[in-house]
Amino acid sequence: MAGGELQGNRNIEISRLLTDSRALSFPEDTLFIAIKSNRNDGHKYIPLLYKNNVRNFMVSNCTKEMKEMKDANFILVDDTLVALQKLAANHRNLFNVPVIGITGSNGKTIVKEWLNQLLQTDYKITRSPRSYNSQIGVPFSVWEMDNDTQLGIFEAGISQMGEMDRLATIIAPTIGIFTNLGDAHQENFSSLKIKCAEKLRLFVNSKTLIYNKDNKLVDITVAQSKTKARLFTFGTGPGTDIHVTSIDKVNRKSTINYQYEGKDYSFLIPFTDHASIENSLQCLATMIVLDIPMDKIKERMAMLESVAMRLEVKDGQNGCLLINDSYNSDINSLGIALDFLTQQATAKKMKKTLILSDIMQSGQDPQELYQNVASLIAGKGIDRFIGIGNDIARFKTLFSIEEKEFFQNTETFLQHTNICDFKSEAVLLKGSRRFHFEEITDKLAFAVHETVLEVDLGALVSNFNYFRSFLKPGTKIMSMVKANAYGSGDVEVARTLQHNGCDYLAVAVADEGAVLRHEGIHIPIVVMNPEPNSFQKIFEYNLEPEVYSFGLLDRMIKEASQQGIKNYPIHVKIDTGMHRLGFEEKDIDLLIERLKSQDSVKIRSVFSHLVGSDDSKFDNFTEQQIHLFSRIREKIDNAFPHNIIAHILNSAGIERFNQYQFDMVRLGIGHYGMSAIDNRRLEEVCTLKTNILQIRNVQASDTIGYSRKGVLRRDSVIGAIPIGYADGLNRKLGNGVGKVLVNGKFVPIIGNICMDVCMIDLTDVDAKEGDQVTIFGKGHPIQGLADTLGTISYEILAGISKRVKRVYLL
Secondary structure (H helix, E strand, O other): OOOOEEEOOOOOOOOEEEOOHHHOOOHHHEEEEOOEOOOOEHHHHHHHHHHOOOOEEEEOOOOHHHHOOOOOEEEEOOOHHHHHHHHHHHHHOOOOOOEEEEEOOOOHHHHHHHHHHHHOOOOOEEEOOOOOOOOOHHHHHHHOOOOOOOEEEEEOOOOOOOOHHHHHHHHOOOEEEEOOOOOOOHHHOOOHHHHHHHHHHHHOOOOEEEEEOOOHHHHHHHHHOOOOOEEEEEEOOOOOOEEEEEEEEEOOEEEEEEEEOOEEEEEEEOOOOHHHHHHHHHHHHHHHHOOOOHHHHHHHHOOOOOEOOEOEEEEEHHHOEEEEOEOEOOHHHHHHHHHHHHHHHHHHOOEEEEEEEOOOOOOOOHHHHHHHHHHHHHHOOOOEEEEEOHHHHHOHHHOOOOEEEEEOOHHHHHHOOOHHHOOOEEEEEEOOHHHOOHHHHHHHEOOOOOOEEEEEHHHHHHHHHHHHOOOOOOOEEEEEOHHHHHOOOHHHHHHHHHHOOOOEEEEOOHHHHHHHHHOOOOOOEEEOOOOHHHHHHHHHOOOEEEEOOHHHHHHHHHHHHHOOOOOEEEEEEEOOOOOOOOEOHHHHHHHHHHHHOOOOEEEEEEEEOOOOOOOHHHHHHHHHHHHHHHHHHHHHHHHOOOOOEEEOOOHHHHHHOHHHOOOEEEEOHHHHOOOOOOHHHOOOOEEEEEEOOEEEEEOOOOEEOHHHOEEOOOOEEEEEEOOOHHHOOOHHHOOOOOEEEEOOEEEEEEOOOOOOOEEEEOOOOOOOOOOEEEEEEOOEOHHHHHHHHOOOHHHHHHOOOOOOEEEEEO
16 A cells, blocks of 8 residues: 555554654554654664664665564655555545545634534544644544444645645545635745645545635635536626625624525624634535535524634733644734734723734735735734744834734743733634644643542532421522632522522622622622722622621611611621620620611621530530520510521431521531531532653652652552642641542552642552542542641632633532
8 A cells, every 4th residue: 555565574553653752652553654854863863763662664665674674564655744645545545435625725624623523523533633634634534434424524635736736646646725815835836826736636536626716726726727627616706606695793692695507695793803703604605515404504603602722712811812833824814813813802901912923935925925914913903012033023123013023933031021911811822733832822822730629519509408308388498609619600500599499698798799690690788798998899799798796787877878878777686695796685785775776788698607506515505505696586576577597407407406496597518518417418529630640660668749758568559639728728637647548549648749730649549640539529539638638618619710611510
């Protein structure tokens, strides 16, 4: 198949091709192809690969060292790249399935990925990984076709004359898509028409060719080409198969109206930029050629998702929005990307910032090129410009924009740039791949952590209903969602509880309540620790404050009176033994008098806190608290004509003293699976988990971590996991005190816990890098961790850092 000569007689089945020795993963069934280039020679890596158990090689010369590898196979060819392409072409011919070939200056990868999204329910698809569209990438893509393949989708890119014929033989597309024509790689072509003609050679033997007839140069070149394909076109002008009649853009969505075979149709996509609209029309035409029903096309188009490395939008730090197009930087795609930047910045009322690298392989005179770039930037109203690269810096005087900076390379930019310099900006990153703009994206993007706190909302509801089962039908429940719902995420938890019949929510401070109101929480919210400077926010968001002292009461009355507010609900706290906050029994007569003398506030509830309802040794004291509260409550009740809610039971009290449930109970840690009777009856809601970053073998007597505290008593297998004390993992759990769960087995934390990482002893468990590690959760209850630390589960949950991503299970 490769046109070569076999040296060696081992009978081995080959399933993997390799040209990059660093990417070796399965040596047993790998064929290494030693590619020679201007900068490197793959033959020099053969001894290392042989040492790593590779036994099959394709080479263009056989050295003495290779001849000594008696148990290896060598396919000797004249040119390894040509042989790779022959091998791929022969492999392609084994499959009689439709194959879509895509070429053009821009949009190849997006069209390919969108077609995969749109057609994956109809076909088992083999497609180019990432942007494998080169002389080496295309053979690797086609090699992935197998007996399960029902449709192939491959992109082809060229940079000089004569390259497309090779790729056409390998892909052999039955359906061709020509995306568009631009200046990318123009330096090796005498004109755009010549480049267009070279690209169209991909479709010489195709059955169907899809393209935009509005591009007159493409249309003329197609007509003059030797393609035998049926032409299937779209556009706004006459003579098209798909006639686009109008495009309506509303709320970052576009509705494309078109006619096909005399009938009117439309579809919606969640994008408004010109490039996305044109790409979607390429996909529409392809789906029609493949006989996908029109109703299915419309339904699927509305679900299209953004493609990574192609105008990908993500949240940045300091309120920024990042638009990542760090794939190429030709001037044609720059204009498209700037349009998208303008739309995003306008919608979000943000400043427009462009970070641009040198534009490579344009074929234009550099001064003329960067004059055009400068004019384009000025015309798009860019507020801030950052140029990276020697060429663009050389022509910095051409850029008239006031706020501009230039750097020699990406590394220099990163060294001299503070993240805080970017605030509330829409930032477009547009760069050639050699500039590694992904490093800039990593620095500016909102931090995403491999460690996550998984919150099972179904388990939360189950626990909520467990506690509700102790109550009379008319008894209300106040759910505590303070401190970010004990670290689990107040908004999602509050929504779930509201949906499942919770009567009241309680937060610690007014800001927490305001967040919930912004997120659509409408049931009453009590603020347990109101501060005088938060009264305005309390009134604005209809929050109900706890009042625990005469000073706070007087300030509340004064503020409400000044704003003309009457009968604003308050919740009076009684101190029955906690001795933290609250009115004492001796204060009640004066409290009643003070409340009766005004009409600005009105008691909605009276309540107290139990000190030790979870422990039987405090039962006598708990009874004393309840009886004292009952006495005070009765006195307040008798003093006012309206109904006043009374509540004293917490989670443990609901289980152990439910005869004193009064009008309402307060449920806190019980939501998360903590029971004062039997934890086994409740479900774990929160699971803190991460993954193994790296595994290494460390010899006995060596040490792990800071201060050499983790001394090894045996040869050990040590794993590093991305969680530390900055994430909320207590340092006291280091040095063997704490354990984590890996593949069903407990393993100790070894050495001191670092800020972002800690190490675990994997010697007695079968584990690999990437395996899940449970810090606490299902199979490893949080209460056990609390017992180890001599603390309470509240503290552990509430201490989980906000940088730990919360993931919610329904």
